[in-house]
Structure formats: C-alpha cells, structure tokens
Amino acid sequence: MIQDKKQLLLCLEYEKILYSKYMFQTKSRYFLSRLKREPIRMIHIFLRLSRKADFYNVRKQKFGNPFYKALYLYYITKKNYLGEKLGLEIETINTREGLMIYHYNNVINGGSIIGQNCHLHGNNCIGNDGKSNKCPIIGDNVILGVGAKVIGDIYIANNIIIAAGAIVVHSFEEEGITIGGIPAKKIK
Numbered sequence: 001m002i003q004d005k006k007q008l009l010l011c012l013e014y015e016k017i018l019y020s021k022y023m024f025q026t027k028s029r030y031f032l033s034r035l036k037r038e039p040i041r042m043i044h045i046f047l048r049l050s051r052k053a054d055f056y057n058v059r060k061q062k063f064g065n066p067f068y069k070a071l072y073l074y075y076i077t078k079k080n081y082l083g084e085k086l087g088l089e090i091e092t093i094n095t096r097e098g099l100m101i102y103h104y105n106n107v108i109n110g111g112s113i114i115g116q117n118c119h120l121h122g123n124n125c126i127g128n129d130g131k132s133n134k135c136p137i138i139g140d141n142v143i144l145g146v147g148a149k150v151i152g153d154i155y156i157a158n159n160i161i162i163a164a165g166a167i168v169v170h171s172f173e174e175e176g177i178t179i180g181g182i183p184a185k186k187i188k
Helices: 007-025 028-037 040-061 066-086
Strands: 089-091 105-106 126-127 149-151 178-180
Touching: 007 028, 007 040, 028 126, 040 066, 040 149, 066 089
Parallel strands: 089 105, 105 126, 126 149
Antiparallel strands: none
16 A cells, blocks of 8 residues: 555556566657557556546545545546446556556456456356455466456465466465466466
C-alpha cells in the first residue's frame, strides 16, 4: 500500500520503466503509441490513475482533508471511466509495484494481496469464491497466463507460473513451480 508521496513516485517510476522496456524502446515508438492509442499504453495510463487514486484515498482517510478527497474523486473517476472502456476492473490498493498487464479483460478484487512484479496476460480473474469474502494472497514474480483464474482464500508462493486457462482453487506454497489445469495442479 502506498503510504507517502515518495513511495508513489518510486512506484510510478518503476512501472514506467517496466512498460517502457516492454513496449516503448525508442522515443519514436513511444510517440507512435500515443498517436495510435496502443492498448498497452492505455493500460499503463489506467495503472497510473489507479496508483494515484490509491495514494489520495490513503491520504484522505489519514488526514480527512477535503483537498485529498477531491483529488481522490478526480483520479478514481478517471480510472473507473478508462477501466470501463478497457475492460479492466482492478483495485491496486493491496498490489505492490511492478504490476504488468498485457491485455484487457482482467479483474482483481480489492481484497486480494498481490506481490511485486505480477504479470497478467489477459482475461484473468483474482478474487473471492462467492462463499466468503476472503481473497487470494499472491507472492512476488507470479505470472498468470491467458485466462488463468485464482479464486478463494488461498496462497500462491513466489516465482510461480500459472498456465493459460488454469483455475487455481488450492494453495501452492512451493516456490518456482508451474501449475495448470482445472483445478490447477503442479506441472513442473
């Protein structure tokens, strides 16, 4: 959770570098992405708005300042509007820096806790199971393939790859493995 301005700026810079390495290696490529409104650029804008909304949400709760409330409303409204257009329903309040979203149609429940450098390849869902409000805890450097779902009160260890189309409903505490299938099991 982003607590102060320094953390916010570090997170935004870190994610800017990640997205730049992936998509915008040259200035001309970056300029063209702006003209063409490329999806990855729009996703990065969504993520920046979400991080700023999270920051001002924490500030308004901590200080109760009407200025922070206004900024929170501004950023959350812009984020939700863009998210609606992009098919992204993502709460980043409990998401550490380095979230990489490659394609649209992702859902992250605000109660989920996600570690650093999580990669979502599109059509992913991270949330509760409908029986309770408890959500997954996902470690650092976890990669979710296209269509992978992580559901329920479970724990996913660090450095796990979740195969495309997998539905994860049980915890995996062994680091560095690959899981897949319905329901997911260890593959490698």
